[in-house]
Amino acid sequence: MRYVIIGNSTAAVAAIEGIRSVDNVGEITVLTDEIYEAYGRPLISYYLWGKTTPEKMHYRPADFYEKNGVLLRRGETVVSIDPERKTVALQSGEKVAYDKLLVAAGSRPFVPPMEGLETVQNKFSFMKFDDALALERAICKDSRVLVVGAGLIGLKCVEGILERVASVDVVDLADRILSSVLDEGGAATVRAFLEKKGVKFHLGDSVVAFSENEASLKSGGKIGFDVLVLAVGVRPNAELVKDAGGETSRGIVTDDRQETSLKDVYAAGDCAESVDITDGRRKVLALLPNAYYQGRTAGINMAGGEARLNDCMPLNAVGFFGLHVLTAGAYVGEVYEEHGENTYKKLFVQDGLLKGFILIGDVARAGIYTALIRERTPLDSVDFEMLRKAPALAAFAAAGRREKLAKKV
Amino acid sequence: MKRIYVNEQWCLGCHLCEYECAFANSGETDMVKALKGKKMGTDLLPRIRVEDAEDGSHFAVNCRHCTDPRCVNSCISGALSRDEEGMVVIDRDKCVGCFTCILVCPYGAIMPSGGKPVQKCMLCTDNAAGEPNCVKHCPNNAIVYEER
Numbered sequence: 013m014r015y016v017i018i019g020n021s022t023a024a025v026a027a028i029e030g031i032r033s034v035d036n037v038g039e040i041t042v043l044t045d046e047i048y049e050a051y052g053r054p055l056i057s058y059y060l061w062g063k064t065t066p067e068k069m070h071y072r073p074a075d076f077y078e079k080n081g082v083l084l085r086r087g088e089t090v091v092s093i094d095p096e097r098k099t100v101a102l103q104s105g106e107k108v109a110y111d112k113l114l115v116a117a118g119s120r121p122f123v124p125p126m127e128g129l130e131t132v133q134n135k136f137s138f139m140k141f142d143d144a145l146a147l148e149r150a151i152c153k154d155s156r157v158l159v160v161g162a163g164l165i166g167l168k169c170v171e172g173i174l175e176r177v178a179s180v181d182v183v184d185l186a187d188r189i190l191s192s193v194l195d196e197g198g199a200a201t202v203r204a205f206l207e208k209k210g211v212k213f214h215l216g217d218s219v220v221a222f223s224e225n226e227a228s229l230k231s232g233g234k235i236g237f238d239v240l241v242l243a244v245g246v247r248p249n250a251e252l253v254k255d256a257g258g259e260t261s262r263g264i265v266t267d268d269r270q271e272t273s274l275k276d277v278y279a280a281g282d283c284a285e286s287v288d289i290t291d292g293r294r295k296v297l298a299l300l301p302n303a304y305y306q307g308r309t310a311g312i313n314m315a316g317g318e319a320r321l322n323d324c325m326p327l328n329a330v331g332f333f334g335l336h337v338l339t340a341g342a343y344v345g346e347v348y349e350e351h352g353e354n355t356y357k358k359l360f361v362q363d364g365l366l367k368g369f370i371l372i373g374d375v376a377r378a379g380i381y382t383a384l385i386r387e388r389t390p391l392d393s394v395d396f397e398m399l400r401k402a403p404a405l406a407a408f409a410a411a412g413r414r415e416k417l418a419k420k421v
Numbered sequence: 422m423k424r425i426y427v428n429e430q431w432c433l434g435c436h437l438c439e440y441e442c443a444f445a446n447s448g449e450t451d452m453v454k455a456l457k458g459k460k461m462g463t464d465l466l467p468r469i470r471v472e473d474a475e476d477g478s479h480f481a482v483n484c485r486h487c488t489d490p491r492c493v494n495s496c497i498s499g500a501l502s503r504d505e506e507g508m509v510v511i512d513r514d515k516c517v518g519c520f521t522c523i524l525v526c527p528y529g530a531i532m533p534s535g536g537k538p539v540q541k542c543m544l545c546t547d548n549a550a551g552e553p554n555c556v557k558h559c560p561n562n563a564i565v566y567e568e569r
Contacts, residue, residue, distance in 0.1 A: 377529025
């Protein structure tokens with residue numbers, strides 16, 4: 013059996029682990045356009061912040077590829093898939109044959125057309141390690157940095173560079189930061205914290221034109237900058253499957269075994285969609301834990317095993333200078349909330365189930381809440397009064413506690 | 422693999438396991454030096470926590486060393502892994518403290534350490550105790566270290 017994997021990040025590594033849990037002999041080839049062994053993608057901001065090093069960023073031990081019999085082909089870009097002949101074509105013209113193919117091609121930055129952008133010399137995206145290295149080379153302690161986009165990518169970049177530059181301005185069209193992750197109140201809490209650290213926000217605003225080192229805002233203001241970071245959004249790399257005739261929507265559509273509409277072609281990670289159990293909708297859940305589970309599920313099925321993935325949901329763990337934000341699920345239904353200066357908590361309950369939560373600051377044991385959402389635990393079977401105050405296993409009936417603590421799990 | 426299991430009916434709620442855990446992981450050889458004048462929950466952050474239920478029962482919670490651990494599968498840095506025996510291991514040097522593991526552990530068993538990395542029970546393999554110090558000093562067999 014010849015397995016070919018396009019991409020070399022979380023989903024690819026998980027697929028390798030999935031394949032090898034079933035098949036110890038098949039040939040695995042990984043094709044990546046990067047030059048690195050797999051590294052933790054979200055670590056690039058921690059690298060700039062000085063909290064990790066290139067050596068510590070390796071996602072798996074040094075002998076991972078060798079031990080798993082994987083041929084890692086670096087610097088190879090896949091340009092097309094031929095699902096009839098079962099080959100993928102590389103930029104070099106070479107064709108690589110597969111019996112089972114995984115597309116774990118990730119996503120790419122989305123840069124909308126912006127007037128005068130071509131006049132800006134120092135402009136960067138912030139998704140890959142090479143992006144972080146290039147940005148690092150461009151900044152110094154006197155740099156004025158402008159970040160367009162106050163989402164996860166933009167703000168993690170801010171955390172990485174804030175202490176290494178003179179100033180950071182952030183512009184976002186939305187009227188709050190982290191608009192895909194937080195509600196208004198949660199966003200205000202994190203924003204106030206970041207403003208105290210010195211970040212300047214221009215929200216509900218956008219850049220109408222760049223002119224070399226100056227950005228003109230829709231609101232009329234101007235921001236001078238030396239370095240520009242574009243973190244407006246991302247697009248799933250779904251084209252390889254789409255162009256080969258496979259079903260795609262925003263991302264690549266798969267079944268719950270991670271197989272696409274093309275036979276023997278699987279997809280996982282940020283290029284693929286999943287069904288969010290908290291609202292039943294199919295969407296791209298571009299989050300690392302999700303990429304792992306999708307990749308592993310794909311790998312097991314590619315190798316002839318049986319695995320299905322039916323418990324995906326939005327999950328975010330993001331911190332800024334020690335202020336931690338943990339969120340999960342959907343923000344729908346009845347709300348239970350508590351706020352302090354740097355703490356914020358909201359639980360969302362609908363149809364007798366916990367549907368989602370936002371925890372800022374005080375995040376201890378949040379996973380107990382996450383499990384309630386994932387397992388769709390009826391709240392009338394637990395002591396929800398107790399859980400509202402803090403996550404605790406004591407809120408479960410004694411028999412449930414025995415299942416968790418007195419048995420191998 | 423031997424794991425720590427809870428016999429809830431025997432737990433007195435004495436919280437001694439928390440102190441024994443904090444002591445074992447303090448690096449000190451003198452218990453008084455390690456614990457004196459320090460407050461549980463703020464100065465002392467043990468990797469095992471006793472919960473006191475409203476029905477009067479008590480029980481200790483620490484890492485379950487799951488056979489398919491969500492923390493390991495979700496870790497963004499590869500700092501969490503499962504060793505050959507099945508123990509869930511943290512490389513505190515690799516951990517950047519993103520708290521994804523805290524978000525996904527269904528037992529609430531991975532905890533902030535006060536510093537950058539998170540902390541979790543390593544069955545006292547990473548300190549001088551050698552075997553789980555909480556179990557060793559539990560006065561009533563409310564936690565045991567065995568194969569199940």
